Amino acid sequence: MGIPKPTAERLSQLARLLEQRGKPGTPISSAEIEHLTGWPSHTIRKDISALAAESDISTNSGYDPRTLAKAIKQALGFSIETNKCCIVGLGRLGSAFLEYSGFQSSPFLLCAGFDSNVNRIEILKADFPLFPTFKMKEVISRLAIRYAILCVPPAQAQATADKLIECGVTGIANFTPSILSVPSGIEVENVSIIDALGSLAARLAAKRSLQ
C-alpha cells in the first residue's frame, strides 16, 4: 500500500527529466530512460506500474511524456496542495536559494526568509518577504508554514531547529553539517555535501572491487 520510498524518489526525478527533455509529443521508452538515468528498464516499468494510472499512459512505442509526468505528480501528491516553506539563515548558502530556479514546477512554495542580521534582510532581495528572526513565531503561524530550509551556522543549528518546531514547522531540510535531534512526529532530511560525496565514493569503490 502506498508508493515505496525509493520508487517515489526515482519517479520524482523522472518527472523533472521528462520536463527538461523537451519533445513532449514523442513517446519515451523505458530503454531510453535507462540510457538517460542509468536505472534498469525493468525497475522503471515497475515504478511506473506502481502509479496505478490509467492505461493511456503508454502506447506500443513507449510512454507519453506529458501524461506520464502528470500521473507522477498526481500520485506523489504534488498537485493537491502547495506546501509553504521558509529559509532560515540567509548567509551565503541560504541567500543562494533566494534565486533558485527549481521551485516553479514543484509543489513547494517559498514564502518567507529569516535571519538574525537585520542588515542582511534589508540588502537582500527576494520575491517573498524577509524577516528578522524574532518575528519567526508570528510569521510562521500566520502563514501556516510547515517546512523549513535550515542554513544557519552549525553552532546554532540545534537551537534554531528547536525554535522552528515550537513555531509549528514539521519538516526540516537540514543543510547544516550538524545532526539534529527532534521529537517524534517531526521529520529531518539531511542534505550534506559530505554525505553526498561519501556515497559517491562508496559506490565507486564498490564498482572497483567487483572488477
Place this chain on the structure above:
Amino acid sequence: MGIPKPTAERLSQLARLLEQRGKPGTPISSAEIEHLTGWPSHTIRKDISALAAESDISTNSGYDPRTLAKAIKQALGFSIETNKCCIVGLGRLGSAFLEYSGFQSSPFLLCAGFDSNVNRIEILKADFPLFPTFKMKEVISRLAIRYAILCVPPAQAQATADKLIECGVTGIANFTPSILSVPSGIEVENVSIIDALGSLAARLAAKRSLQ
C-alpha cells in the same frame, strides 16, 4: 559482503554526531543514539556490528566515542586517501561552498574552483586557487581531481558534466535541478532541495495516514 548502503549513510552521520557531541571520554549507548537520531537502537547495533571492528569499541555501558568514530571512518574508507574535489560554477550556490566548514574532518579536499566569468574568479577568495573554465582540463588532470561539485545554471549542467567526465572526473555531486546522463563507470549523486522537501513531505504523509 561490504557495508550496505543505508548502513553506510547512518554510520557516516553517526561519526559526525560523535564529533559534535563533545565529551569524547564518556561512553554513549545505542539508546542514547536512538534518542539523538531517531534510529531504533537495534538498527544502530546492527550497523555497528557490520564494522567488524575490534572489541575495544564497546564497554558495558556503551560505545567509546573516539574508538567508534575511528572505526567508522576506517570502515568507510575515510582515512585511506584524501579525495580531491573541485567546485564548478561559482555563482551564489557554488561560492557558498568556498567557506563551508564541514570539510575539515572529512576525507574530501577541495582544491580548485572553476567559473567561466573571469571577473568572479578575481573577486572571490578561497583557501585554494580558482580558475577560468578553459583551464579545466589542464588543472583537473594535473591535480588528479576525481570529484566535482556541480553548481552551474541548469541549462549548462549536462554540457559541463560531459566536459568534466572528459577531464577524468568520475563522481559528480549535482546541485543542479537537471537530471544528468553519464556513461557507466561514472557516478552522479543528485543533491536537490526539491527532492529533499519531497521526501520530507512523503514521510510526513505516511505518518499521517497510519493515524
Place this chain on the structure above:
DNA sequence: AGTTGTGAAGGTATTCACAGCG
C-alpha cells in the same frame, strides 16, 4: 541491573522471465 551482539524471522525492494497487447 544494563549493556552489546547476533542468528532467525519478517518485510521491502529489485530483478527476472515471460505473458499480453498494439
Place this chain on the structure above:
DNA sequence: CGCTGTGAATACCTTCACAACT
C-alpha cells in the same frame, strides 16, 4: 516484433528476541 506490465523469485535490509558479557 518491440514494447509494456506483472506474478514469482531473489536479494536486501530491518526488526525481533534472547544469549552473552560486565
